Every structure is written in C-alpha cells, then in structure tokens.
Amino acid sequence: MQMPSEKIVASTDLYSMKSSTIRTPDAEARPVRVxxxxxxVFYGPKQALFDVSIDIxxxxxxxxxxxxxxxxxTFLRCLNRMNDTIEGARVTGRIELDGDDVYDxxxxxxxxxxxxxxxxxxxxxxxxxIYENIAYGPRIHGxxxxxxxxxxxxxxxxxxxxxxxxxxxxLQEPGTGLSGGQQQRLCIARAIAVSPEVIxxxxxxxxxxxxxxxxxxxxxxxxxxxxxxxxxxxxMQQAARVSQRTAFFHLGNLVEEGPTDQIFxxxxxxxTQDYITGRFG
Amino acid sequence: xxxxxxxxxxxxxxxxxxxxxxxRSRSLVTGGSKLHSRxxxxxxxxxxxxxxxxxxxxGLWALLGTTATRAYIIAQLPPEIASLTGADxxxxxxxxxxxxxxxxxxxxxxxWENAAAQALREFRLLTYAVVLAAAAGxxxxxxxxxxxxxxxxxxxxxxxxxxxxxLLIGCSVVAILTTVGIVASLLSEAIRFFTFVSPVxxxxxxxxxPRFSSVGSGSGDYGLLPLLWGTLMxxxxxxxxxxxxxxxxxIYLSQYAPPKVRSTVKPIVEVLAGIPTIVYGFFALVTxxxxxxxxxxxxxxxxxxxxxxxxxxxxGIMIIPFISSLSDDVIRQVPRAMRDGSLGLGxxxxxxxxxxxxxxxxxxxxxxxxxxxxxxxxETMIVVLAAGNSPYLRLNPGEPVSTVTVTIVNQxxxxxxxxxxxxxxxxxxxxxxxxxxxxxxxxxxxxVRRYREQYE
Numbered sequence: 043m044q045m046p047s048e049k050i051v052a053s054t055d056l057y058s059m060k061s062s063t064i065r066t067p068d069a070e071a072r073p074v075r076v077x078x079x080x081x082x083v084f085y086g087p088k089q090a091l092f093d094v095s096i097d098i099x100x101x102x103x104x105x106x107x108x109x110x111x112x113x114x115x116t117f118l119r120c121l122n123r124m125n126d127t128i129e130g131a132r133v134t135g136r137i138e139l140d141g142d143d144v145y146d147x148x149x150x151x152x153x154x155x156x157x158x159x160x161x162x163x164x165x166x167x168x169x170x171x172i173y174e175n176i177a178y179g180p181r182i183h184g185x186x187x188x189x190x191x192x193x194x195x196x197x198x199x200x201x202x203x204x205x206x207x208x209x210x211x212x213l214q215e216p217g218t219g220l221s222g223g224q225q226q227r228l229c230i231a232r233a234i235a236v237s238p239e240v241i242x243x244x245x246x247x248x249x250x251x252x253x254x255x256x257x258x259x260x261x262x263x264x265x266x267x268x269x270x271x272x273x274x275x276x277x278m279q280q281a282a283r284v285s286q287r288t289a290f291f292h293l294g295n296l297v298e299e300g301p302t303d304q305i306f307x308x309x310x311x312x313x314t315q316d317y318i319t320g321r322f323g
Numbered sequence: 324x325x326x327x328x329x330x331x332x333x334x335x336x337x338x339x340x341x342x343x344x345x346x347r348s349r350s351l352v353t354g355g356s357k358l359h360s361r362x363x364x365x366x367x368x369x370x371x372x373x374x375x376x377x378x379x380x381x382g383l384w385a386l387l388g389t390t391a392t393r394a395y396i397i398a399q400l401p402p403e404i405a406s407l408t409g410a411d412x413x414x415x416x417x418x419x420x421x422x423x424x425x426x427x428x429x430x431x432x433x434x435w436e437n438a439a440a441q442a443l444r445e446f447r448l449l450t451y452a453v454v455l456a457a458a459a460g461x462x463x464x465x466x467x468x469x470x471x472x473x474x475x476x477x478x479x480x481x482x483x484x485x486x487x488x489x490l491l492i493g494c495s496v497v498a499i500l501t502t503v504g505i506v507a508s509l510l511s512e513a514i515r516f517f518t519f520v521s522p523v524x525x526x527x528x529x530x531x532x533p534r535f536s537s538v539g540s541g542s543g544d545y546g547l548l549p550l551l552w553g554t555l556m557x558x559x560x561x562x563x564x565x566x567x568x569x570x571x572x573x574i575y576l577s578q579y580a581p582p583k584v585r586s587t588v589k590p591i592v593e594v595l596a597g598i599p600t601i602v603y604g605f606f607a608l609v610t611x612x613x614x615x616x617x618x619x620x621x622x623x624x625x626x627x628x629x630x631x632x633x634x635x636x637x638x639g640i641m642i643i644p645f646i647s648s649l650s651d652d653v654i655r656q657v658p659r660a661m662r663d664g665s666l667g668l669g670x671x672x673x674x675x676x677x678x679x680x681x682x683x684x685x686x687x688x689x690x691x692x693x694x695x696x697x698x699x700x701x702e703t704m705i706v707v708l709a710a711g712n713s714p715y716l717r718l719n720p721g722e723p724v725s726t727v728t729v730t731i732v733n734q735x736x737x738x739x740x741x742x743x744x745x746x747x748x749x750x751x752x753x754x755x756x757x758x759x760x761x762x763x764x765x766x767x768x769x770x771v772r773r774y775r776e777q778y779e
Contacts, residue, residue: 122667124663124666124667127662127663127666129581129582152669152670152671153669154669155666155667155668155669156668156669159667159668160663160667160668162660162663162664162667164660166658166660166661166663166664167664168661168664168665168679168683169661169682169683170682178665178668178670178678178679179668179669179670182668182669182670182674182678183669229664232664232668233667233668236668236669
C-alpha cells in the first residue's frame with residue numbers, strides 16, 4: 043500500500059481512528075482543508091455523533107447524506123462551532139482547519155466563522171437592504187476601508203453568487219422582498235463577502251422550487267473552483283449532481299465515505315446501498 | 324317584579340325546550356332518518372326559539388313598564404292634582420308609590436291617595452301576571468313552532484351558529500358602545516365647561532388656580548399648561564428610568580440568561596406590575612422621596628421629598644416590567660435564523676444583538692415603549708402621593724409639580740357641584756388625557772401591526 047502524503051485525502055491517521063467507517067480514497071488525491079478526528083457530539087446526556095473522522099478536500103464539494111436525525115447537520119455545525127449556540131451541546135474530538143485546532147481555547151470563534159462561512163436551510167436574509175445584507179459581514183470584520191471598497195465587495199460577492207444582474211438596480215430595497223431562490227443566493231453572497239475558505243451549506247435548497255434549486259446547484263458548481271464546500275442534503279440526486287465526495291451518515295455514525303460516483307454506483311456498505319436505493323430513510 | 328321568579332321561569336323554559344328539541348330529533352334518528360345536525364344543535368335551536376320571544380316581551384316591559392305605570396297613576400289622580408306640573412306632580416306620584424309599597428309616608432294620607440295606591444297595587448299585580456303570562460305564552464308558542472320545524476334536513480347547526488355569531492357581534496358592540504358613551508359624556512360635560520371658560524384660556528393658560536365657588540370672587544384661572552408640563556415631566560423621568568433598565572433586562576433575559584434563570588427572573592420582574600399603585604405611592608412618599616432628598620442634600624442640590632423626580636423614579640420602577648416583558652416577547656419573536664445567520668458570519672453575540680436583533684425588533688420595542696408612556700401619563704396614585712401637588716410651571720424636577728390626573732382627583736373629591744366650572748373642568752382634563760393616550764395607543768398599535776407583517 044502506498045503511503046499518502048500529509049496533504050492527501052486519505053491521510054494515514056484516518057485509517058487508525060476508532061470507527062468502522064469504510065473509506066475509499068480519490069483516484070487523484072486533493073489537498074485537505076478540514077480534518078475531523080473522532081468527533082463526538084452530545085446534546086445533554088444524549089450522544090448525537092459517534093467518533094466521526096473525515097477529511098474534507100479543498101476546491102471540491104463534499105456531500106453529507108443520510109436519513110433524518112443521522113447527525114449530518116450536527117457534524118456540519120461542528121465545523122464552524124455553530125453548535126456552541128445550542129444550549130447543552132458538547133463536542134469532543136479534534137477538528138482542524140488548515141492545521142489549526144478549531145476547538146482550541148486560543149482560537150477566536152469570530153475569526154473561525156469568518157473563515158468558515160455558512161448557508162442555512164431556510165434563506166435568512168436580515169431585514170435590511172440587499173446592500174446592507176452583503177456589507178454586514180465585511181463591516182463587522184473591518185474588511186473595507188472606504189465606501190468605494192465596500193461597493194466593490196458587494197458587487198463582486200453578488201456577481202460570484204450570480205445575483206448581481208438581477209438586483210444591481212435595487213440594492214437599497216429590502217433583501218426580504220426577493221424570491222426564495224434569490225434570497226438563498228443573497229445568503230450565499232453574504233457568506234462569500236467575508237472571503238471564507240470553507241463554505242458550509244445546510245440543506246440550502248430544501249425550501250426552494252426546482253428551478254431555484256437548479257440555479258443554486260449551478261452556483262455551487264462554480265464556487266467549487268475557489269472554495270472548499272461541504273453540503274448537507276436530503277436529495278440523493280443533488281448529492282450525485284454537485285458533489286465530488288459523499289459521506290453517508292446513519293444513526294450518528296459515519297458509515298461510508300468515498301468518491302461520489304463510487305458511493306452511488308457501488309457502495310461497499312449494505313446500509314449505504316439500502317439508503318441510496320430508497321429502502322429506508 | 325320578582326326577578327328570581329322570572330329567572331327561574333326562563334331557566335325551566337330553557338331546559339325544557341332544549342330537552343324537547345333533543346329528544347324530538349333523537350326520535351327522528353330511531354325512525355331511520357339521517358340528521359343533518361346533531362341532536363344537541365336541535366336542542367339548542369329549540370331553546371333559542373323558546374327563549375327569544377319571552378326575553379323580547381320581558382325586555383319591552385322593562386323599557387316601557389315605568390312609563391305605563393306612571394300614566395296609570397296619573398289617570399287615577401283627581402283632575403286638580405293631575406293637572407299639576409313639574410315637581411308637584413312628581414311629588415304626588417312618588418307619594419302614591421310610597422303608600423303602595425307599604426313603607427308609609429310623612430303626614431296624613433288623603434282618601435284619594437289611598438284609593439290611587441290601592442288601584443296601583445291591583446294594576447301592578449295584573450300587569451305582572453299579564454307580562455309573565457305573555458312571556459310564557461310566546462315562549463311556548465316559539466317552542467311549538469320550533470318543534471314543528473324539526474325535520475331530519477333542518478340545518479339546526481347552521482342556524483345555531485348564526486345566532487351565536489350575532490351574540491358575539493353584540494358583545495363586541497358593547498365594548499365599542501361603552502367607549503363611545505364615555506367619550507360622549509366626556510365631550511358633553513367638557514363642552515359645558517367651555518361655556519364657562521374659553522378653550523383658548525384652558526389650553527394655552529399658564530396659571531392654574533381654580534378658586535372654589537364658596538370663596539366667591541370670580542371663577543379662577545384654568546390654564547392647562549402647568550398640569551400638562553407636570554404630567555410630561557413625570558412621564559419623561561419615568562421613561563428615562565424604565566426604558567434602559569427594562570430594555571436591558573429584556574436583552575439579558577432573551578439573549579444571555581440560561582433558561583433556568585429566565586424562568587425564575589421573568590415572573591419575579593412581572594410581580595412589579597402586579598403591585599397596587601397606591602403601594603408604590605407610599606413607597607415613594609416614605610422611602611424614595613426622603614432618600615432622594617438626602618442624596619440632594621449631600622450633593623448640595625435642593626431636592627424636595629415630594630417632587631417630580633420622586634414620582635417619576637417610582638413610576639419608572641413600576642413601568643419596568645411593561646417594557647421588559649413586552650420587549651422580551653418581541654425580541655424572542657425575531658427568528659432564530661436571523662441570529663444564526665449573523666453568528667455564522669462571525670459576528671459576536673453583542674454585535675448580533677445590536678445590528679440584527681434590536682433593529683428587527685425595534686418596531687415592537689417602540690410599540691411597547693408607547694404603551695408604557697400612555698400608562699405613565701394616565702397613572703394617578705403615585706403622583707397624588709409623591710408629586711407634591713403644586714400646579715406651577717417649573718423647570719426643576721426637584722420641585723413639586725401637579726399632573727392632569729392629580730388635578731382631576733382634587734377637583735372631584737369632597738363637595739362637588741356639577742354645575743360649576745370647578746368640577747366640570749375635570750371632564751375637560753379627562754378628555755385631554757384620553758386624547759393623549761388614545762393617540763399614543765393608536766400609534767403603538769399601528770407600529771406593532773406593521774412589525775407583524777415582516778416575518779410572515
């Protein structure tokens with residue numbers, strides 16, 4: 043067996059973790075952005091996640107799939123410590139972002155969340171203008187020194203989220219007045235505006251119609267060129283369409299992870315097979 | 324008329340009609356037909372049919388009975404008495420009524436008086452029986468009609484629901500009519516007041532000195548401005564105390580406090596709203612006033628124990644739970660998604676509160692604030708005891724003041740003559756107060772309503 047280098051998805055230590063996850067490395071190794079090792083999450087006395095270890099490669103989309111309540115969203119929210127905001131949630135194990143321990147006391151959670159952006163299940167624009175929605179993040183992080191610079195950030199973020207052409211003439215109108223799909227792209231633009239390295243998406247299309255969903259999926263595919271993306275989705279088709287790697291969660295365990303086409307065509311685990319073919323879930 | 328007897332009769336009628344409608348429709352079911360409405364609706368419909376005509380007759384008698392009896396008494400009087408007018412006639416009629424009840428009257432009773440009283444006694448007994456019989460008869464007739472109408476296809480449920488709807492509309496009309504009535508009485512009395520004092524002198528006068536009529540020498544000065552000034556000063560001080568404390572309490576409770584602390588602290592804060600205002604009043608008088616005066620002493624500022632400051636501070640304490648409870652609810656209504664969105668962008672909790680949650684909740688908070696202000700303006704007992712009752716235009720909050728509410732209390736306590744401007748001015752003051760709080764409430768409601776649409 044060849045020894046993969048440190049920057050490869052299937053880093054050696056991943057195989058020595060305690061868990062029964064079945065892993066298939068990519069044919070062509072990608073550098074790793076986020077590393078999770080033996081992550082457990084507890085909500086009060088209840089354990090929601092059991093020893094999840096995974097590498098998330100850069101400039102690729104990693105999809106987390108699995109039946110409701112399997113822990114995929116919980117795991118996603120560990121990556122930018124959004125679980126901190128939930129009463130009684132406790133996380134053990136180790137998560138690294140470019141080698142920095144995310145849960146280390148010396149790491150500022152504010153800085154972490156600027157590096158790891160998040161898009162939520164339901165579009166949640168602030169009840170402010172479109173412009174102010176985008177400018178919110180850069181403003182709290184002091185990213186723009188002048189009005190012109192801020193205008194530039196707003197324009198480029200909206201362009202990256204392919205929303206600019208639709209809203210450029212009404213930047214001062216409330217963001218809540220946009221359609222659902224536009225709102226979700228506004229939220230993506232808002233996340234992009236603070237130039238994150240990683241973007242987490244928690245079922246970003248579950249509240250949208252098929253046309254808006256197609257647009258978002260197209261956008262995710264474009265964003266992949268510059269960002270590391272992790273997406274939770276209930277739609278197997280969506281995972282198959284947008285992601286390069288797929289991780290299947292079941293009852294708080296990471297059952298199987300590997301290249302998307304391999305997971306969907308020849309899963310190694312029976313549970314993965316059953317879920318993908320719709321036998322449960 | 325014996326009310327208990329009438330009520331008992333109506334209840335029996337009601338129960339009987341319900342039972343009859345119920346069993347009649349039940350018998351249709353056993354007869355094999357399928358009912359449109361359940362038997363209980365048929366019962367209710369029969370009860371309504373029986374009760375409505377009976378109530379109508381009784382209501383008519385309640386309206387017209389007094390007039391009819393009066394006309395009958397006059398008809399019994401000798402012509403020379405009946406041709407009397409005004410107080411003399413009323414006196415004669417009252418005497419006869421007195422004799423009839425058997426309580427006796429002053430002086431000897433004339434034979435014609437006794438005769439009239441006797442006739443009245445018979446008349447009353449007769450009308451009593453007739454009205455009761457008419458009520459029972461129409462009730463029975465209604466019941467009979469209702470019973471005949473009962474068929475399997477009768478839409479009893481729809482009809483009962485229609486009646487219930489009319490009843491509900493009637494109840495809400497009562498509230499509206501009460502408001503209209505209060506405004507009308509305030510208005511008419513205030514207009515009477517303005518026949519004594521010109522509105523210009525009232526609304527723009529700077530001197531408040533209503534000499535009592537016993538003192539003579541004119542009617543005094545009725546300038547509203549010193550009172551309005553006092554009211555606004557006390558309310559402003561109250562809001563300066565209540566707004567920051569209440570709002571920060573709300574922010575702590577809704578955003579920072581663990582659920583356990585919140586569920587303990589919130590009810591305790593709300594207890595403040597349940598303390599009777601008179602208790603706050605003597606708290607102000609006995610504790611806060613002397614305390615503030617002592618502080619003033621140490622600082623070298625002259626603060627009187629009963630002053631705008633004392634009343635305002637205590638009123639502010641009283642209002643804290645209004646602001647904190649309402650704002651807490653409003654802040655918690657801001658969707659969690661807003662908060663998560665902001666936190667997810669790397670905002671700290673305080674940035675999230677300042678930049679997202681408070682702006683989103685602002686209309687609701689403003690609504691809460693305005694409701695609290697209208698409460699402060701209308702508050703009476705605290706200012707009666709603690710503001711010092713001194714209706715002069717003064718800038719210094721350490722001096723005693725008087726407010727609109729206190730003045731109303733002063734003008735209406737003790738011997739009052741409702742034909743003099745000294746008493747009537749209370750209605751003009753009440754009207755002013757009502758207009759102020761009404762405007763505040765309307766503005767508050769408008770703002771709160773606009774806010775509601777935002778997240779739908």
